[in-house]
Amino acid sequence: LSLGVETLGGLLTKLVERNTTIPVRRSQIFSTADDNQTAVDIHVLQGERELARDNRTLGQFRLEGIPPAARGGPQIEVAFDIDANGIVNVSAKDLGTGKAQQITVTGTAQMGKEEIDRLLREAEAHAAEDRKRREEAETRNAADALAYQVGQRLRDAGDQLPVHEKARLEQLVGELQRVLKEGGDLVRIRTLADDLRQAATALDAARGRPQDKTPQGGNDVVDADFREVA
16 A cells, blocks of 8 residues: 655645555655744555545654744655565655654554455545545645745735735735635635735736746645644
8 A cells, every 4th residue: 555644734645656666765855834843743654545534554753853944944855765575664854954753664564455455445435535625625725825925925025015905915815814724615715815816916016026836736845744743
């Protein structure tokens, strides 16, 4: 079965796909979900479902000592190393400081064929529902990132805007953040996000540069994925 970690929104992000030939090493760069976050919790999972809660927990560990920074700033490399015997080492390294933490996972080979087949059938049966849930989580994540980015740009360049345009942007950022916090429906979130993207063109005109793009995936760095668990 596939191996991965839990990321923002309770999603499973796979690093090693099912039936990958071993030995193998797979890694991906993640970042923080909150400003001034100094630790991240790595939840290691095995399975084929889209949500972390529907997969098997193999282990958890914490990487501490990350220097305080704006969210999305620190670069945390998470790596899965699997040797020829199927022993899995999972590590997390802050590329800025070199600090690292790791665990060895021994339970990946304990499931029999019948159990694996059952989990695969379960994943197939829930595939459509799982895709919908992932889409919902990714929509919320993207809207949250957009509100944060526009808020940051307002603080940097808001004084260059006419008063009414600045007020409009502040109102949209606040409204989108409120709806996200309250768990509002996706239609409302998408509408507010579209309105905010359109209004944010005023910032581009004020600063005289192309519009910043909200991360949509396919990047080397997965922005704002880990949250510190108190």
